[in-house]
Amino acid sequence: MKQRIPITKMKSYARNKSIALTDTSMESTASLNKFLINLADVFLFIGRVFRNTFSRGFEFKEFLKQCFQIGNKSLGLISVTGLIIGLVLTIQSRPVLVNFGAVNMLPSMVAISLIREMGPVITALICAGKIGSSMGAELGSMRVTEQIEAMEVSSTNPIKFLIVPRVVAATVMIPLLVLYADALGILGSWAGANIKGDVNFVLFITQAFGKVVFMDFIPAFIKTFFFGFVISMVGCYKGFNAGRGTESVGIAANSAVVMASLLVILVDLFAVQITDLLL
Amino acid sequence: MSTENKNTEAVIDIKDLKISFGGNEVLKGVSLQLNKEENLVVLGKSGTGKSVLIKCIVRLLKADSGTIEVLGDEVNGAKREELEETRKKIGFLFQSGALYDSMTVKENLEFPLRRIKKDLSEEEISQKVNEVLENVGLPDAIDKMPSELSGGMRKRISLARTIIVDPAIMLYDEPTTGLDPVTSNEISMLINDIQEKYKTASIIITHDIECVRTVADRIIMLKEGEVYKEGSLAEFESDSDPYISSFFKSQSLKNQK
Ligand SMILES: Nc1ncnc2c1ncn2[C@@H]1O[C@H](COP(=O)(O)OP(=O)(O)O)[C@@H](O)[C@H]1O
Numbered sequence: 265m266k267q268r269i270p271i272t273k274m275k276s277y278a279r280n281k282s283i284a285l286t287d288t289s290m291e292s293t294a295s296l297n298k299f300l301i302n303l304a305d306v307f308l309f310i311g312r313v314f315r316n317t318f319s320r321g322f323e324f325k326e327f328l329k330q331c332f333q334i335g336n337k338s339l340g341l342i343s344v345t346g347l348i349i350g351l352v353l354t355i356q357s358r359p360v361l362v363n364f365g366a367v368n369m370l371p372s373m374v375a376i377s378l379i380r381e382m383g384p385v386i387t388a389l390i391c392a393g394k395i396g397s398s399m400g401a402e403l404g405s406m407r408v409t410e411q412i413e414a415m416e417v418s419s420t421n422p423i424k425f426l427i428v429p430r431v432v433a434a435t436v437m438i439p440l441l442v443l444y445a446d447a448l449g450i451l452g453s454w455a456g457a458n459i460k461g462d463v464n465f466v467l468f469i470t471q472a473f474g475k476v477v478f479m480d481f482i483p484a485f486i487k488t489f490f491f492g493f494v495i496s497m498v499g500c501y502k503g504f505n506a507g508r509g510t511e512s513v514g515i516a517a518n519s520a521v522v523m524a525s526l527l528v529i530l531v532d533l534f535a536v537q538i539t540d541l542l543l
Numbered sequence: 544m545s546t547e548n549k550n551t552e553a554v555i556d557i558k559d560l561k562i563s564f565g566g567n568e569v570l571k572g573v574s575l576q577l578n579k580e581e582n583l584v585v586l587g588k589s590g591t592g593k594s595v596l597i598k599c600i601v602r603l604l605k606a607d608s609g610t611i612e613v614l615g616d617e618v619n620g621a622k623r624e625e626l627e628e629t630r631k632k633i634g635f636l637f638q639s640g641a642l643y644d645s646m647t648v649k650e651n652l653e654f655p656l657r658r659i660k661k662d663l664s665e666e667e668i669s670q671k672v673n674e675v676l677e678n679v680g681l682p683d684a685i686d687k688m689p690s691e692l693s694g695g696m697r698k699r700i701s702l703a704r705t706i707i708v709d710p711a712i713m714l715y716d717e718p719t720t721g722l723d724p725v726t727s728n729e730i731s732m733l734i735n736d737i738q739e740k741y742k743t744a745s746i747i748i749t750h751d752i753e754c755v756r757t758v759a760d761r762i763i764m765l766k767e768g769e770v771y772k773e774g775s776l777a778e779f780e781s782d783s784d785p786y787i788s789s790f791f792k793s794q795s796l797k798n799q800k
């Protein structure tokens with residue numbers, strides 16, 4: 265439950281302690297306090313989700329349903345985007361490489377940038393939009409129409425029934441979607457290479473993966489689990505803690521997308537830094 | 544329970560219940576009792592904390608202070624497992640119906656059954672589903688989605704989902720709000736039917752006076768987080784207090800200038 269900090273109380277406290285408080289410092293203390301309370305709330309929520317993930321009674325049927333939903337919702341968009349990104353990357357890089365007489369580097373260059381960065385981040389951003397918002401809206405409307413409370417009085421822990429399956433499903437599915445996006449990106453790249461002359465598919469693939477090493481792939485793949493976790497966690501948190509009016513559903517969905525996209529980029533930044541330090 | 548078959552025995556006993564939300568005091572010390580096989584109506588205008596009151600009974604909201612005893616068990620300080628046991632005895636009809644929109648009517652009805660009464664066979668489950676659907680007069684809705692139902696039908700299905708686990712106590716949060724007079728009356732009659740058939744004790748929150756007239760054995764009126772008056776329907780209707788009579792006045796005001 266959200267708590268408001270009564271400013272009047274703080275003012276009288278300050279007066280008693282003869283602390284000089286300007287209105288701006290009051291405002292910022294109040295908002296800092298609110299921020300800290302929210303932050304604590306977020307970590308409590310994550311803690312509850314973890315506890316319920318590893319305790320007895322995993323809702324396997326709900327998990328499968330969520331996996332299907334996640335795949336079903338974003339597969340089309342990811343296919344189109346993956347193909348086009350591969351195509352565009354290839355067409356745009358080609359003239360530069362031609363200048364250096366390095367056209368045969370094209371497949372592996374595109375493959376590396378797809379696998380290391382473009383595939384994961386673009387897939388994650390699409391999922392932040394599609395999955396983050398739908399989880400926010402779905403759970404938000406369940407909160408507003410008292411469905412979550414109805415579950416609670418039916419001997420069902422809503423964290424276990426609603427949140428855990430969603431978070432686990434997204435953490436498993438988003439890496440798979442990223443692999444799929446990578447594959448389509450490389451297909452798109454081959455199509456792009458074909459625009460300027462015939463390129464044998466097998467040769468292209470051999471060239472593309474010739475320079476890709478294990479360490480291009482592993483850190484990029486590991487971070488996608490974090491993307492899935494962060495996106496679903498934000499969507500679920502926002503929806504689950506939606507306010508009490510109908511307008512809260514829209515707010516939950518919208519802020520879930522904004523927050524999830526931002527966090528995806530931040531996680532990516534951290535992942536790059538960590539990989540850089542370790543290698 | 545220690546003493547049986549006494550109609551004055553309280554199944555719910557609330558003492559000095561207080562709850563506030565960040566400085567907003569909603570209940571300021573409410574005490575009330577619900578007796579066996581009784582329909583208790585809780586009246587009061589919007590925002591006085593009627594929903595908060597019954598949510599405290601199943602501890603969807605935790606009261607700041609006061610005690611709530613349900614069938615002899617304390618709720619407010621109870622441990623998780625004790626609370627679960629108590630909740631199983633209470634049916635809660637939510638104001639918004641709270642049907643799960645991603646599930647069919649059948650799945651909605653099976654949900655509490657599978658989770659509260661774990662030892663039922665598939666046959667018993669489907670028999671029970673059909674029985675409650677008959678009871679609320681909607682046997683054909685079984686494969687519909689909630690979005691395909693009208694407001695009155697949704698209320699009936701919610702009601703069916705609540706009674707399917709045979710609760711000893713029913714809590715109705717504005718069961719007739721937002722329905723046309725005919726449907727409202729049907730729901731009120733249904734509340735009476737359920738009370739007779741299952742011998743439940745019920746708290747009915749409403750400000751629909753027709754519903755009050757149909758179901759009330761006793762009435763408690765809340766005002767600004769406190770009990771304002773308690774009594775029978777007749778006592779309320781003859782009360783000259785303007786606040787009370789403003790609830791019970793039903794004639795047209797338009798031509799009374
Ligand atoms: N979960 C909650 N968090 C904060 N305030 C709440 C909550 N639930 C209810 N309230 C506040 O309590 C007051 C009473 O609400 P409610 O019990 O829903 O009224 P009603 O009598 O119409 O059912 C309202 O002012 C409402 O804003």
Ligand SMILES: [Mg+2]
Binds near residue numbers: 593594638716717
């Ligand atoms: Mg209410």
